[in-house]
Amino acid sequence: MGDIKVEGDSLLYGDSFAVPVEQVLAVTSSSVLSYAVEDPVPSLVVTPIDGTPTGEEIQKYLLPSLPSHLDSRRSHITVVNSSTAGTQKGKQVYDKLLHPLLQTLDIAHEYIPTTSASTISELGVSLSTNEPGLPRTIVLLSGDTSIHELVNSLAPISLTQTITLALIPTGTGNALMTSLSRGTITSAVFGLLHGNPRPLNPFYVAFPSDSKEVIPPTVNNPDGKIVALETPDSSSGARKIFALVVASWAIHAALVGDSDSPEYRKLGNDRFKIAAQENLARNVAWHGPVRYSSVQSREEEVVEGPHSYLLMTSISSLEPGFMIAPTAEPLSGKLEMVQMPFLSGDEIMRVLMLAYQNGKHVQEKEVMYKEVEEVRVTVHEEEERMRRWCVDGRIIIVPNGATVAVHKGVENIRGWNVEVVG
Numbered sequence: 107m108g109d110i111k112v113e114g115d116s117l118l119y120g121d122s123f124a125v126p127v128e129q130v131l132a133v134t135s136s137s138v139l140s141y142a143v144e145d146p147v148p149s150l151v152v153t154p155i156d157g158t159p160t161g162e163e164i165q166k167y168l169l170p171s172l173p174s175h176l177d178s179r180r181s182h183i184t185v186v187n188s189s190t191a192g193t194q195k196g197k198q199v200y201d202k203l204l205h206p207l208l209q210t211l212d213i214a215h216e217y218i219p220t221t222s223a224s225t226i227s228e229l230g231v232s233l234s235t236n237e238p239g240l241p242r243t244i245v246l247l248s249g250d251t252s253i254h255e256l257v258n259s260l261a262p263i264s265l266t267q268t269i270t271l272a273l274i275p276t277g278t279g280n281a282l283m284t285s286l287s288r289g290t291i292t293s294a295v296f297g298l299l300h301g302n303p304r305p306l307n308p309f310y311v312a313f314p315s316d317s318k319e320v321i322p323p324t325v326n327n328p329d330g331k332i333v334a335l336e337t338p339d340s341s342s343g344a345r346k347i348f349a350l351v352v353a354s355w356a357i358h359a360a361l362v363g364d365s366d367s368p369e370y371r372k373l374g375n376d377r378f379k380i381a382a383q384e385n386l387a388r389n390v391a392w393h394g395p396v397r398y399s400s401v402q403s404r405e406e407e408v409v410e411g412p413h414s415y416l417l418m419t420s421i422s423s424l425e426p427g428f429m430i431a432p433t434a435e436p437l438s439g440k441l442e443m444v445q446m447p448f449l450s451g452d453e454i455m456r457v458l459m460l461a462y463q464n465g466k467h468v469q470e471k472e473v474m475y476k477e478v479e480e481v482r483v484t485v486h487e488e489e490e491r492m493r494r495w496c497v498d499g500r501i502i503i504v505p506n507g508a509t510v511a512v513h514k515g516v517e518n519i520r521g522w523n524v525e526v527v528g
């Protein structure tokens with residue numbers, strides 16, 4: 107028996123123990139749940155207590171009852187581990203931290219480790235064919251690509267259902283969770299326990315029905331392939347892809363596309379850098395009018411081009427330090443557009459390097475930076491490589507003369523309300 111309280115940087119329980127507060131995950135009526143810093147993943151530590159929480163500072167750690175999304179009587183909880191994500195530590199995160207945590211809190215759940223590149227999409231599809239029952243909570247141990255795949259595999263439904271996603275960043279990039287200040291595994295687990303679900307509000311890109319998708323090389327298919335672009339609502343005309351991070355055309359899409367091609371893959375980790383250098387050295391311009399309605403004016407304006415750079419995003423930093431859209435607010439539904447006219451490779455590089463200085467590039471006269479409702483681009487390019495778009499890393503090729511529309515965030519995804527807890 108004794109008081110349990112926060113003093114300075116420690117959580118104290120009588121004379122028995124002290125835990126650094128940043129390692130505390132939760133204080134329940136019978137235990138302190140914290141983690142031990144271990145390589146390569148933290149592990150759960152459960153310390154039984156029989157004391158009274160005291161003081162204001164301890165409030166944020168208290169877990170008097172389970173939130174609805176973690177209460178297995180009120181939600182169907184599935185943990186999915188994207189096995190190949192990042193450095194493949196998802197299984198250890200589950201074994202050492204998440205599974206013991208869920209067990210200690212008596213949270214019944216199913217566990218699905220991915221066994222192929224289609225496991226996540228299959229889960230997404232199955233959600234609409236299952237009888238509607240309890241609301242679904244999906245804890246996803248993954249990077250951004252898996253989140254994109256899950257959201258984009260949801261089939262249309264007529265009666266709205268809600269899915270709560272709890273994202274634990276085990277991928278290479280983790281741009282979405284980093285932008286939500288939950289970029290570490292333990293901060294995300296803290297968010298899972300104490301955070302409230304908020305709408306994901308993904309923006310979307312509508313491609314014409316005769317667009318194609320580049321499927322990157324895999325072990326079984328080392329050359330990759332190009333297929334017709336299909337989405338779950340393909341029958342209704344335009345192909346809508348929901349985006350969590352980025353949609354781009356021009357040099358950004360070109361270098362992402364090149365770096366994923368079989369030739370560049372052989373270059374290993376340097377491939378993105380080399381693709382960037384080579385694209386900058388080409389000094390080519392992309393042609394086609396960019397029509398946009400800014401939130402400020404709400405009227406359609408046109409930039410005729412030619413262009414070097416066009417990127418739309420809902421998050422501020424695509425990678426740590428690279429602040430491409432300084433005023434972006436993740437989950438807000440807001441969409442920012444960054445455009446540059448045709449510039450030399452050296453100029454593009456100079457301007458983009460300013461993004462590493464807290465997004466200073468937006469003050470340059472060459473950069474157009476706007477919060478937009480919608481951007482419509484009509485692509486006029488003969489060469490296929492100039493008609494490539496990038497959506498969250500996927501490469502889509504549009505026909506010459508096609509118009510691509512990028513629309514700000516929406517709450518409803520083909521009938522689904524997808525929320526993120528954190």
Ligand SMILES: Nc1ncnc2c1ncn2[C@@H]1O[C@H](COP(=O)(O)OP(=O)(O)OP(=O)(O)O)[C@@H](O)[C@H]1O
Nearest residue numbers: 191192220221223248249250251252277278279280
């Ligand atoms: N067992 C598996 N075999 C083949 N592909 C898999 C398997 N498990 C997952 N995948 C695929 O690998 C990709 C992993 O993407 P994920 O976003 O989780 O990690 P990442 O690519 O390392 O991170 P980021 O997208 O943030 O850079 C997804 O496309 C997923 O479907």
